[in-house]
Amino acid sequence: MTTPPFDTVAWFQIGSDQPDSVKAFYRELFGWNFAADPDEDGGYDLITYPGNEMPAGGVAHVGDASDNHAIFYVLVQDVPAVLSAAERQGGKVDQQPVTAKNGLVFAKILDTSGNAFGVFSPPPAN
Template identity: 65%
Template structure:
């Protein structure tokens, strides 16, 4: 498995209060495949046809007000990127958070109010 380059869009997330409907829509539209994330309840991994490596996910939202589509950028250091974003006028929506498997992520708004995420992958076992 090849690790994407630092500072590239390397993941996307769709939030839906109707995840089964989202899976059906995107599955039929693009042929995407879905599996439950074994490390995170309420999250499904998205695989493109012919790929065993997930490229995105569907987060199960509690209601329609939390539905979203967002891109995430792979960075070297989430905390440093968050701090740099703030210096440039960005707004921290969710500070750096570490998932149970060690993935670190944060959500930010750019200076136009567009939401995006940054992350570093979980350490390889």
């Protein structure tokens, strides 16, 4: 598995209160494939593209339409350091760092126009 370069968009997420419908939409439109994330207890599906079995995004199952979203995530070496730098540049931390079961760390930032995006660092190497 090849890790994308740091400081590049390396993941995206679509949140939907109708995950089956949104998966069917993207499957028909682009031929995307979906599979339950084995690191989650349900409620998240990994997205792969035809010819590439490495997941590139996910579908989060959300409670209602007010939580529907589409967001990109930038791969970084140090999430807390990037949050501090974003605040110094006029951005705002929208979600403090969260550590997933596998050790991946992610957070959300609002840029100077209020656009939300995420940052994440990979889980530690085994």
